[in-house]
Amino acid sequence: MKFALMVSEGPYTHQSSDTAWQFAKAALESGHEIFRVFFYHDGVNNGTRFTAPPQDDRHIVNRWSELAEEYGLDLVVCVAAAQRRGIIDADEAKRHGKDGDNIAPGFRISGLGQLIEAGIEADRLLQFGD
Amino acid sequence: MSEPTVKRFMYINRRAPYGTVYSVEGLEVALIGAAFEQDVCMAFIDDGVYQLKKDQDTSATGIKNFSPAYRALGDYDVTRLYVEGESLQARGLTEDDLMALTYEDEDDDWAEKPSIRLVSREELSGLIDQQDVILHF
Amino acid sequence: MLHTINKSPFEKNSLESCLRLAKPGHDILLIEDAVYAATSGTIVSELVEAAMEDKNVSVLGPDLASRGIDEARLLKGIGIVDYAGFVDLTVKNDKVQSWL
Numbered sequence: 001m002k003f004a005l006m007v008s009e010g011p012y013t014h015q016s017s018d019t020a021w022q023f024a025k026a027a028l029e030s031g032h033e034i035f036r037v038f039f040y041h042d043g044v045n046n047g048t049r050f051t052a053p054p055q056d057d058r059h060i061v062n063r064w065s066e067l068a069e070e071y072g073l074d075l076v077v078c079v080a081a082a083q084r085r086g087i088i089d090a091d092e093a094k095r096h097g098k099d100g101d102n103i104a105p106g107f108r109i110s111g112l113g114q115l116i117e118a119g120i121e122a123d124r125l126l127q128f129g130d
Numbered sequence: 131m132s133e134p135t136v137k138r139f140m141y142i143n144r145r146a147p148y149g150t151v152y153s154v155e156g157l158e159v160a161l162i163g164a165a166f167e168q169d170v171c172m173a174f175i176d177d178g179v180y181q182l183k184k185d186q187d188t189s190a191t192g193i194k195n196f197s198p199a200y201r202a203l204g205d206y207d208v209t210r211l212y213v214e215g216e217s218l219q220a221r222g223l224t225e226d227d228l229m230a231l232t233y234e235d236e237d238d239d240w241a242e243k244p245s246i247r248l249v250s251r252e253e254l255s256g257l258i259d260q261q262d263v264i265l266h267f
Numbered sequence: 268m269l270h271t272i273n274k275s276p277f278e279k280n281s282l283e284s285c286l287r288l289a290k291p292g293h294d295i296l297l298i299e300d301a302v303y304a305a306t307s308g309t310i311v312s313e314l315v316e317a318a319m320e321d322k323n324v325s326v327l328g329p330d331l332a333s334r335g336i337d338e339a340r341l342l343k344g345i346g347i348v349d350y351a352g353f354v355d356l357t358v359k360n361d362k363v364q365s366w367l
Contacts (some may be wrong), residue, residue, distance in 0.1 A: 001358050006265070008152075008367075015299045015330075016273070023327070028351035032358075083154065112162040119263040120135050120166065124357050126147055126264060126271075127365035144284065144367075176284055255288045259268065264364045 003027055004122035005037045006115060008129030010045035011060035012053070017046050020128035021063055028071050036074045036118040037064075039107075041129065044087045047077040049104035061104050068106030075107045076114045138169045143178030144266060148163060148188070148195070149185040153181045154196045156267025158222045161199070164206035171210035172203075174193065182228040182246065197229065204233030204245055211245045214254050269360035273299035273367060276311040281366040283296050286314060291321035296353060298327040305331075306340045313326055327353060 005024060011017040024034055039046050051061040068075050077087055088096070089103040103109060119125045141160050145152040163170055174182060181200070188195040203211070211231060218224065231245040249257070258264065270289055274281040282297075282304050289295065297305050297319065304311055305326040318324060325346035331338070338347065348356065357363050 003357070019273070019298060019330075022350045025355055027354045030318075030351060030354055032354065040159075040185070041151060064273060080158065112159055113166070115159065116139075116163040116166045119139060119265075120137055120168065123263070124363050125263050126363050127367065128273075129367050130273075130364070142364075175288075176280060251287060255290060258288060258364070259290055262362060264362065266365055266367050 002033045002035050002121065002123045004035045004088070004118035004125045006118075006125065006127045006129070007037060007039050007043040007046060008127065010042035011051070013042075013129050016128040016130060017043070017060050018058075020126075021060070021067065021125065022066060023128070024073070028073075031084040034071070034073055035122045036076055036114065038118055039075070039077045040081050040112075040115065042081075042085065043129065044077045044082040044085050045088050047075065047082070047104050047107040047109075048102045050102045051104075065104050065106040073106065077103070077107055077109045078115070079109050079111055082109055093097045136169055138171075138260060139163060139263045140173055140174065140258060140261040142173045142258075142264060142266045143181055144176040146177040146180040147186070148182065148191070148193055149241070152267045153178070154194075156265075157181075157196060157199055159265065159267070160203065160208055161206055163202075164187070164208055170208050171212065171257075172208065173212045173214070173258070175214040175254070177221075179213055179217045179221060179223060179228075182211070182231070184227065184229045197210050198231060200231055204231065207232050207233075207256070209233040209235075209243075210247060212247050212249045212254055212257060214251060215248050216251050218248070269294045269296060269356050271296045271298055271363065272301040272304070273365070275300040276304040276309075276314075282311065284328045285364075285366040286318050289318070289322060294323045294325070294356055296327065296348070296356055297331055298324050298353070302326050302330045302334060302336060303347050305342060306319070306336060307342050312342060313366045315342055315345075325352075325356070 093101040186197040234240040276282040
């Protein structure tokens, strides 16, 4: 079965990022496909590689990157939500004259249409948020 | 050639405007999603009914007033805005407190018709059950 | 249809809203802070028990354990699933709705 997930809260404040990751991992390990994980609202904060939690805490961002690496997950950060919250890739940094970018490995920035497409293409679309 | 997939999308709005970002970013999804030619409708329940309150004026808070954007929904073929009557009533509101949102019906010589449809809890429950994709904002 | 709820019923009305719009035969999964709704002797116990008469209510085990809730404290008839069970519930139901 083909799933799509939407994550709409930032890591560390709400549990939704953790639940979404656990769900994604369980689904992939059961042999299901994940068409896309779309990050919206404060969920875009899942996609910054500048995250540096204490050593004894889980690294939510790296966990996504590793899952993407292992399973070829498509992790998409909403561009409009990301721009408002300072999540930026090299192209966006150039366009907005910023002095650096922070997008984490395995993530890409794209439009809201990616969420709608995920709803159309996937058999099930699940939301994790607040 | 296979027919393009048309799914029934319903965006359920349960949050008041301004206090959090969910309602405005949810509206953005509805507007962007219209370009995909899916069967789209919106539902307003709980505090979501406050999104449609008329006379919103944000000038003193400095937040962008996004309520005029609801008027654009009709032009994007989002013509069904279901409002749960019980949620309105629980908040001491009637339909008169809501913005007058309309669309032009292309099947009826572009007659202007109201987009807001007051429905009962029971009717809304049935409508939700008919959808393919349901997103909450 | 599968409904997921992730809010404490003592803080938000997500449980109440879900239950008033869900139909008989639907599945309801309590996750995150909503797992408190599955415990007995609370002001929402009656509401949940009434829902269980025609709907299937289950709770996410890892979220129970995280919050120190023993299975013995759950309302009778509530199923416990792990993340794989959560996945199975979404496969079994043709659509999912998240009450946030």
